[in-house]
Amino acid sequence: MNIEGSRWTPTSVYKLNYNGNNQFFIKREDLIPFSFGGNKARKAFLFFHEIDVGDYDTVVTYGSSSSNHCRVVANMAVSRGMQCVIISAEETSHPTCNSEMMRLFGAKIITCPVKIVAQTIEATLDELRCKGKRPYFIQGGGHGNLGTQAYVDCYTEIRDYEQRYHIYFDYIFHASGTGTTQAGLVCGQLIHQDERRIVGISIARKNPRGRQVVIDSIHEYLSDKEMDIPTDQIENVTEFVDTFTGDGYGHDSNEINETIRSMMTQYGIPLDSTYTGKAYTGMLKYIDQHGIQGKNILFIHTGGTPLFFDNLERGI
Ligand SMILES: *Cc1c(COP(=O)(O)O)cnc(C)c1O
Numbered sequence: 154m155n156i157e158g159s160r161w162t163p164t165s166v167y168k169l170n171y172n173g174n175n176q177f178f179i180k181r182e183d184l185i186p187f188s189f190g191g192n193k194a195r196k197a198f199l200f201f202h203e204i205d206v207g208d209y210d211t212v213v214t215y216g217s218s219s220s221n222h223c224r225v226v227a228n229m230a231v232s233r234g235m236q237c238v239i240i241s242a243e244e245t246s247h248p249t250c251n252s253e254m255m256r257l258f259g260a261k262i263i264t265c266p267v268k269i270v271a272q273t274i275e276a277t278l279d280e281l282r283c284k285g286k287r288p289y290f291i292q293g294g295g296h297g298n299l300g301t302q303a304y305v306d307c308y309t310e311i312r313d314y315e316q317r318y319h320i321y322f323d324y325i326f327h328a329s330g331t332g333t334t335q336a337g338l339v340c341g342q343l344i345h346q347d348e349r350r351i352v353g354i355s356i357a358r359k360n361p362r363g364r365q366v367v368i369d370s371i372h373e374y375l376s377d378k379e380m381d382i383p384t385d386q387i388e389n390v391t392e393f394v395d396t397f398t399g400d401g402y403g404h405d406s407n408e409i410n411e412t413i414r415s416m417m418t419q420y421g422i423p424l425d426s427t428y429t430g431k432a433y434t435g436m437l438k439y440i441d442q443h444g445i446q447g448k449n450i451l452f453i454h455t456g457g458t459p460l461f462f463d464n465l466e467r468g469i
Contacts, residue, residue, distance in 0.1 A: 191456015304337020329353030397435030
């Protein structure tokens with residue numbers, strides 16, 4: 154049986170030792186036990202469950218050469234003996250640890266100019282079907298209701314942890330990209346009507362679009378579940394912070410590198426400059442800027458460990 158055939162136990166939460174007034178905790182999604190874990194693994198488990206119960210022989214998805222999503226999907230596909238096809242924009246196809254692993258897993262990588270990615274996906278699916286294949290398509294980053302569901306599940310784990318250890322997290326921070334992780338966490342909050350702030354630190358997208366994508370995903374999930382939650386409530390709890398994106402997707406800074414060095418040396422926890430290191434740095438600034446004190450703060454480590462090694466190779 155594949156490791157993903159059995160559910161893993163909830164991911165661990167650790168307390169970090171800070172001198173300041175707030176108590177910091179970190180939830181280690183990076184330790185989900187498949188292919189370096191991360192939020193893409195949590196999402197992919199649900200997609201592959203659908204694949205396993207359905208009638209498919211090929212998985213098609215897209216993402217850059219540094220995509221954690223593509224690495225996890227390629228790994229889950231090869232572990233089942235399924236073919237995996239990845240469409241990748243040639244503008245973002247420089248070799249990385251993730252792309253090396255995609256190669257190792259035998260994924261077929263099709264590169265094309267970013268402008269024709271959507272067309273190339275359609276053409277690839279058509280071609281596979283013409284050859285008698287049965288492809289399953291996963292949106293980039295594991296976007297969609299199943300991806301959202303994965304983080305509704307994670308939210309439930311967080312509540313279980315709180316009940317068990319008699320603690321309440323006033324804030325939850327995490328790196329927000331396509332917004333699916335955030336949408337899932339916020340849906341969890343809305344379903345339980347919990348009072349707290351979930352803050353998505355954008356790693357690239359700007360508002361208003363970035364926040365709107367999260368809100369759209371929330372609406373899509375809730376309407377699929379036939380849950381009726383007023384729009385103003387959804388708007389109130391969706392906080393997508395776009396002030397820490399720096400020079401955009403994948404760009405580091407001295408501050409981010411300092412966070413990565415310090416988290417690795419103090420706690421042995423790897424972060425990376427594209428996602429978790431950027432979000433952690435943004436979180437610390439946000440807390441400072443908003444004068445937050447005396448609170449319990451949970452940071453979700455969304456994974457991306459192979460990117461830490463890219464950082465290390467380039468020099469942190
Ligand atoms: C993809 C990714 C994110 C962003 O998740 P979304 O659900 O796309 O917002 C955050 N951290 C890591 C490490 C990722 O790979």
